[in-house]
Amino acid sequence: MSQLAHEVALALTGSGSPSPGPEARQLVAHVLGIDVSVLMTVDDVTDEQRARVEELVARRAAGEPLQHLTGVAYFRYEELAVGPGVFIPRPETEEMVGWALGQLAARPAGSRRVVELCAGSGAITAAISSELGGCDLHAVELSADAWPYLERNLAGRSVDLRLGDMADAFRDLDGTVDLVIANPPYIPTGHRAFLPTDVVEHDPELALFSGADGLDAIRTVAAVARRLLCAGGLVVTEHDESHAAGVRAVLASAGLSEAATHPDLAGRDRFTSAVIGWDA
Ligand SMILES: C[S@@+](CC[C@H](N)C(=O)[O-])C[C@H]1O[C@@H](n2cnc3c(N)ncnc32)[C@H](O)[C@@H]1O
Structure with missing residues (x-):
């Protein structure tokens, strides 16, 4: 899974994201429904998952906050639901x-x-x-x-x-x-x-x-x-x-x-x- 996260990070870098690496890992983990900490243990993604990641990367590149795409914001030790x-x-x-x-x-x-x-x-x-x-x-x-x-x-x-x-x-x-x-x-x-x-x-x-x-x-x-x-x-x-x-x-x-x-x-x-x- 490092390859897909790497590709996403490169795409986000080109779109001006302030922290492309962490954002890429969060987006991919969100689509796979797993915790970021286990991302590297996953070997493959389906075509549907890859298409979903690409859709979210495009929305992020267009300026949508990462937190709106994943529905989650982190604050101190909290994981909070957020959205529009x-x-x-x-x-x-x-x-x-x-x-x-x-x-x-x-x-x-x-x-x-x-x-x-x-x-x-x-x-x-x-x-x-x-x-x-x-x-x-x-x-x-x-x-x-x-x-x-x-x-x-x-x-x-x-x-x-x-x-x-x-x-x-x-x-x-x-x-x-x-x-x-x-x-x-x-x-x-x-x-x-x-x-x-x-x-x-x-x-x-x-x-x-x-x-x-x-x-x-x-x-x-x-x-x-x-x-x-x-x-x-x-x-x-x-x-x-x-x-x-x-x-x-x-x-x-x-x-x-x-x-x-x-x-x-x-x-x-x-x-x-x-x-x-x-x-x-
Ligand atoms: C800068 S946000 C802070 C939200 C949250 N406390 C935080 O730190 O993430 C300000 C919040 O104040 C709310 N707000 C604005 N005017 C208000 C009022 N008169 N009474 C209660 N809440 C108000 C807004 O809707 C918004 O949710």
């Missing part, structure tokens, strides 16, 4: 989740009530649910197109899921939440023309854009966090690397303190946290 209508989770978000897990782990079980705003595929909540025990997990998503993926990815994990606008969500939890976490839309609407075509064409509009300065959804995240958090509770939100100062100002003006921006492994300012003081 739901945002494909990105590696940048994994670091914010790692930070949040560290904060939650430092709290006693029983003080780990978490609300995720803008849940999309459920990647963040799924990772928290797998990696730390004793959490009471809640998540909200507005998009009816994303909802089936969220339900599927969090099935059997005892997560309270709600379909609706985060602005009005979880009023029953006001003042009781230990951590509010969000990867909201944050691209200024005027930046559409600067985005890669595959992002504009294949990620949902609602997941990307958020007003003229890109901060509309983060203003809502701040206001909702202010309402939901208990004394000493934390909010953390992902944002564009150029928005760190603006996000800290938004959090402060919502009545949250100690706003701090955290760099990713490349040193880019990608998420900011704040707390609600004991006297707030």
